[in-house]
Amino acid sequence: MLKTAGWLFNIELVLLWRRSQEWLYPLGFFVIVITLFPLAFTPDPAFLQRYVPGGVWIAALLASLLSVETIFYADLEDGNLEQLLLSPLPLPLVMLIKLGALWVATQLPLILLTPLIGLLFHFTPQTIITLCISLLLGTPMLTLIGSLCVALTLGLRQQGTLLGLLILPLVTPVLIFGVNMVQQSQAGFSIAGALSFLAGLTAFTITLLPFALAATLRISMDD
């Protein structure tokens, strides 16, 4: 089973790699949204240092919305979703593999790019590290919660706007603790509180959400 899981993870990555728009568009979107901040407010370095980390978080949130939207679309069209539902493999495991691959392909590049953006906006090294840790812990939740909402609206026309309305209120805790962690570190306080909250939320979501997702998919297919 472990070998199968590893193989499925690899093949999901291959599929995502071949459809480059899946990971390139969110990445481009992320960079562009961040560059809008100094244009819309002020290019003053002190301001940027203080407020752009929050902007990075909002950009990551919106980019995750963009990347998660099409997660089940191809599988629904080509009938692969039916084969996944009929596989003797546990569906929550299959979903965890699929989302893991999606996270690696769409969210990890954003986190890897964050230090570069930090340098561009004169962040201190400490801020960059804290920001990266908060994104590393927070973005899996964005992918998981987002995909649950996609599964809920599966097969609806024009689900894009509805998805935004569903997902954004649900992920506000992630944003609050993520940004809070960076603010604490900038103010010279300990980040332990926000960090453990975020880590706890992530652990909770990764363990339980795949089960909810699997159940939702079965119900959505059985409309």
Place this chain on the structure above:
Amino acid sequence: MDLCCDREQQRLFAHLSFEITAGNLLLIEGPNGVGKSTLLQLLAGLITPSSGEIHWQNIAIQQQRESYAREIHYIGHTNGIKLGLTVLENLQLASHLALASIASERLSETLSRLQLENQRTKLAKQLSAGQKRRLALARLLLFRKPLWILDEPLTSLDAATQAMVMQLLEAHVNDGGICVMSSHQSIPFKEIEIKTLRLTAC
């Protein structure tokens, strides 16, 4: 069993009841939109009936989802192949999803029987409609399962492949397997007896 199904507030069929035993082929006939595909999806356990139950070896399929999944091949009207993967990768995906380990000779043999060996490294999206269908049907050859649920298996296949698929079905049924399929064409099976279920609009 007494099967009844409603879709989108519309009754498709009601009071349907049938039994099928090893070594049988059930052909589901009926005009477009009468619910042939829905019935097959019900049998595969993808959707649940509005009322009634489906039993496999005297146990309701909803109660034995995992073991039932090991017993069936379901090929819907969408092929269930990934267009972004090559022919070979698609077969490997199918065998991994079925938790079956397939020797590479078996893969090559299957591909040559379906005349896909020259396409093995081609992406599935570059194949023609008939070739995609053949790739979907390759699952039947890859590993043995007692119950086949096939939705229009012969569409977009050429005459030679149709004959081959029919041979495959006859061999499966003669071997004690069960097949439930829908088809528009009348199928001239020679060696086996078939049961026919005609769905009518209600």
